[in-house]
Amino acid sequence: MHNYLSPNYSRQKRSINSIKIIVIHYTGMQSERVSMIRLCNPKSKVSSHFLINMNGKIYRLVEDNKIAWHAGKSCWGKYKNLNKNSIGIELVNRGHRFGYTNFKKKQLSSLIKICKKLIKKYNIKRKNIVGHSDIAPSRKIDPGEKFPWKELANKKIGIWHRCKPNLLKKFRKIKINEKQEKIKFVKNLKNIGYCFPSNKNSFFAKTVKAFQRHYRKELINGILDKECSIIARNLLKNL
Numbered sequence: 001m002h003n004y005l006s007p008n009y010s011r012q013k014r015s016i017n018s019i020k021i022i023v024i025h026y027t028g029m030q031s032e033r034v035s036m037i038r039l040c041n042p043k044s045k046v047s048s049h050f051l052i053n054m055n056g057k058i059y060r061l062v063e064d065n066k067i068a069w070h071a072g073k074s075c076w077g078k079y080k081n082l083n084k085n086s087i088g089i090e091l092v093n094r095g096h097r098f099g100y101t102n103f104k105k106k107q108l109s110s111l112i113k114i115c116k117k118l119i120k121k122y123n124i125k126r127k128n129i130v131g132h133s134d135i136a137p138s139r140k141i142d143p144g145e146k147f148p149w150k151e152l153a154n155k156k157i158g159i160w161h162r163c164k165p166n167l168l169k170k171f172r173k174i175k176i177n178e179k180q181e182k183i184k185f186v187k188n189l190k191n192i193g194y195c196f197p198s199n200k201n202s203f204f205a206k207t208v209k210a211f212q213r214h215y216r217k218e219l220i221n222g223i224l225d226k227e228c229s230i231i232a233r234n235l236l237k238n239l
């Protein structure tokens, strides 16, 4: 672990009991250097607790007991504006804007190592290991569909379903017509942690997209279909 401290955190400290969530990001910038400069520039007002480069080198930018500025306006379960309740981890990747690439093996094994430590230290629930897009679906798409959530879940980091991919595929694009089933889907997603502000209809498609980016990356269209509905139900069974 290398210290490379960023000044971008709240002055007030937090109790470590308030740490409940791990938020995974990609940097989405041209290079590691540019990302580091931005995350440590007081003018940018953004940071995270950790940054992992493509070779798996881990930098600590903000100490755990300080509130880093990585989540922004966000919501997960009963938590709102998650900076104060979360640890933010940035993975170096150019992202959708500058050439999105697969995450590197060494980078992921460092991420797994650090997540395991944090989970143990702060007793973080599996369903509270999320992507930035999960907690801010109307603004964010990182860490994106190339992030291997399933592999991480195999290591008990985050959750995954137990449906057989071949069987699931048959339900892709099959429309859901009953209102009841849509209501049930929303209820299931809420139980996982996703937030649906009741007054915003446009939010629904964006949240479905975030869900797909995480659990059904083969088709990310923001349209609820039978496959999504089955995945959501199965995820809850295994919580």
Ligand SMILES: [Zn+2]
Binding pocket: 024, 025, 026, 070, 132, 140, 142
């Ligand atoms: Zn992010």
